[in-house]
Amino acid sequence: MVYFREYACEVSDFHGIKHIAGKGGLFRRLFWLLCFLSALGVFLWQTVLLFFFYFEDHHITKVDVSYESSLVFPAVTVCNFNKYRESALTEDDIKNVGIHLGIIDEDHNLIYPTLYTEEFQNKIASVNWTGVEEDDNYNMTDFQLRTGHQIDDMIIECTWRGEECEDEYFTHIFTHLGNCYTFNKYSSDSDLLTSPAAGPANGLKLMLDIETEEYVPSNDLDGGASDSGVMVMVHDATEPPYVKEFAMPVGPGFHTFISMRHESITALPSPYTECETDGDIEHYDHYSLQACRIECETNIVVEACGCKLIEQPGTEPNCNPNTTHECAHPQLVDAIHGVSEFGSCNCGSPCKAEVYPITMASTKLRSAFLEKIFQEKTSFDHNASYIEENVVALSVYYEALNYETIEQIPAMDTYTLLATVGGNMGLFIGAGLLTLVQLLEYFLDEILSLCGITRDNERDEVAVFCGCRKKNKTDDSSKSPGDESNTNGQPLAWTTA
Numbered sequence: 001m002v003y004f005r006e007y008a009c010e011v012s013d014f015h016g017i018k019h020i021a022g023k024g025g026l027f028r029r030l031f032w033l034l035c036f037l038s039a040l041g042v043f044l045w046q047t048v049l050l051f052f053f054y055f056e057d058h059h060i061t062k063v064d065v066s067y068e069s070s071l072v073f074p075a076v077t078v079c080n081f082n083k084y085r086e087s088a089l090t091e092d093d094i095k096n097v098g099i100h101l102g103i104i105d106e107d108h109n110l111i112y113p114t115l116y117t118e119e120f121q122n123k124i125a126s127v128n129w130t131g132v133e134e135d136d137n138y139n140m141t142d143f144q145l146r147t148g149h150q151i152d153d154m155i156i157e158c159t160w161r162g163e164e165c166e167d168e169y170f171t172h173i174f175t176h177l178g179n180c181y182t183f184n185k186y187s188s189d190s191d192l193l194t195s196p197a198a199g200p201a202n203g204l205k206l207m208l209d210i211e212t213e214e215y216v217p218s219n220d221l222d223g224g225a226s227d228s229g230v231m232v233m234v235h236d237a238t239e240p241p242y243v244k245e246f247a248m249p250v251g252p253g254f255h256t257f258i259s260m261r262h263e264s265i266t267a268l269p270s271p272y273t274e275c276e277t278d279g280d281i282e283h284y285d286h287y288s289l290q291a292c293r294i295e296c297e298t299n300i301v302v303e304a305c306g307c308k309l310i311e312q313p314g315t316e317p318n319c320n321p322n323t324t325h326e327c328a329h330p331q332l333v334d335a336i337h338g339v340s341e342f343g344s345c346n347c348g349s350p351c352k353a354e355v356y357p358i359t360m361a362s363t364k365l366r367s368a369f370l371e372k373i374f375q376e377k378t379s380f381d382h383n384a385s386y387i388e389e390n391v392v393a394l395s396v397y398y399e400a401l402n403y404e405t406i407e408q409i410p411a412m413d414t415y416t417l418l419a420t421v422g423g424n425m426g427l428f429i430g431a432g433l434l435t436l437v438q439l440l441e442y443f444l445d446e447i448l449s450l451c452g453i454t455r456d457n458e459r460d461e462v463a464v465f466c467g468c469r470k471k472n473k474t475d476d477s478s479k480s481p482g483d484e485s486n487t488n489g490q491p492l493a494w495t496t497a
Helices: 004-011 017-021 026-055 091-101 118-125 140-147 289-305 321-337 367-377 384-390 414-429 433-450 458-466
Strands: 059-067 075-080 155-160 170-175 178-183 204-209 230-235 248-250 254-266 352-355 358-364 391-410
Touching (some): 004 433, 017 026, 140 178, 230 254, 230 391, 248 254, 248 358, 289 321
Parallel strands (some): 254 391
Antiparallel strands (some): 075 178, 075 230, 170 178, 230 248, 254 352
């Protein structure tokens, strides 16, 4: 340790080093050595804890509330619980699909005749089934589109911000529940609707006729025939609806109020969370939980059956009636329950999402009052009893004109780690970045000295200055002012011993 005293007395910025190497008795030096080692130990302990915390990838959540003069209104998808209308079923429909839906048996008799209207019972009994041919390639798209509930029949009244809705506000879409209709669906040809204020008066109001007399007690898609009403899903306008799992039920005879908030969520990708950044999405513009589930179920059905359901995206052919109900629907139900032998849909949440948490409340409709109002102002001519069993009133609106930005950020990033380590270094041992450079220089000097490479005796001057030894009166006698040569008359430089 040739240069230790020089380093300790003159160069080092470490707290306490000068007291360890400088003047003082043994007790004083041991005391400062103990203090320095204690501070160094605490610093190293804190540094290890910081690095452990850094590599554990912790995160914190930042929540901010922004107030806007207007907010983009989300999409609202509405589906009737019932998939097919009784009056729309033709002889060909019943011949090709009736057995699969559990309407008739192999002898073309109604399985549950008391569940159908007398008119429908007579219709089935009067058909000469030998003259009706079965089509192996029956068009299921046309069948669903034609027999499902029609928007003109369902909507009694629609207002947007107090004014009558326009036809282009609604878009038809196929889902697991058949014909569904989406309000304010994203389109590149038109702008999305916006709400300039909160409250029911600045939102969507629908009066719907669910037509319970048209309900068909089918066994399609794992039941559902015991319920009446509509399924409502509030979602981002750029994302597909997944009403089978994510929609909320609304029953007839009530006015249901759905107040919502807008939240913009940004999560950290791996290794902080398991969210999906892009995902393996083929048929939609961007990844979403709904898009992932729909495409995953489509892949399972296509792999198992060689075709897809009409509501599923892709270019594969649509399944015929037999394959639809004997293969595709069972596989879809298994996929929804997560028990399909052809895989499971492990869809993670997206790293960036626009969500609309809702709060629902309902009040009883005044059926007798609405009967008179409808008779005077609309073509809807039904009595109070029908209104109570069939009419759904729905109001969707913002509860406040603000939105929350929820963002995950690393609990400790690289900059914070370095700053914290540097702060602890200065607090406990009085060191900084340049102090480490000084330490490296010292070690370099020691290594070179071991190799026989030394510096000249300038360190003696340093030792005298620090009080490590007394200066001799003859030390500078051979030098003239400004002379920068050493005692051998050579310039100061690295020399070989």
